[in-house]
């Protein structure tokens with residue numbers, strides 16, 4: 001952890017610690033990040049970048065070109081074309097909506113003090129003002145929008161984090177957080193089908209059933225909910241503080257979360273076989289707070 005990112009809590013670092021302190025140690029103290037990421041994650045990151053360009057007012061072609069020219073990525077052609085399809089469909093879906101909103105900020109880093117020692121920080125995707133007031137728009141990509149996906153929002157800590165951070169800057173004007181969701185293509189690629197034909201079918205599916213692929217869900221936060229969240233965040237920060245400076249053994253392993261929801265923790269090999277040249281070769285050192293410090 002770099003000196004500048006010490007004592008900063010983000011929603012992601014807090015969630016990681018609460019899920020497993022050992023995972024926090026590997027990611028946020030040691031800085032270990034997996035070298036290989038799945039196509040799903042790459043699609044999410046690149047789409048996110050493209051949405052930021054659209055929200056800055058760039059036209060669709062410019063946004064797509066910027067994603068691939070400015071972002072260092074070894075994404076495959078199939079991934080790039082999928083991202084371009086998703087951005088095109090997003091721009092089509094919300095084209096009539098843009099005039100009703102004023103953009104206040106895109107990818108804006110905000111932080112507020114938790115106590116004398118700790119800061120809560122986050123990068124807000126998009127902040128807008130409409131007739132009702134100021135909203136933080138959190139952009140998400142996912143595989144499907146179902147009831148469970150939306151049911152978690154009243155308790156979602158990321159929503160509360162962003163609401164609290166933006167409330168410090170746009171005092172008295174904050175209305176809430178809008179969860180702006182884009183679903184990745186849901187149809188299967190047929191055996192032997194080329195990527196262009198597949199994505200033409202995917203685009204037709206987006207147009208035929210837009211509600212299955214896009215949603216904008218408003219989330220609100222009462223004062224008591226924010227207070228409760230801040231107590232929990234400070235508690236987590238103090239727990240982390242107690243362990244900083246200690247080696248791996250001081251950070252408990254919550255093994256119930258090694259294969260949460262069928263997904264293997266990225267540090268499973270390290271925990272299973274120890275820290276050695278083979279297990280460590282799958283990682284590189286990346287400052288986990290780099291997005292906040294750029």
Ligand code: SF4
Pocket residue numbers: 020021022023253254255257258265266267268269271
């Ligand atoms: S593999 Fe399990 S114990 Fe190890 S860091 Fe991940 S969640 Fe924690």
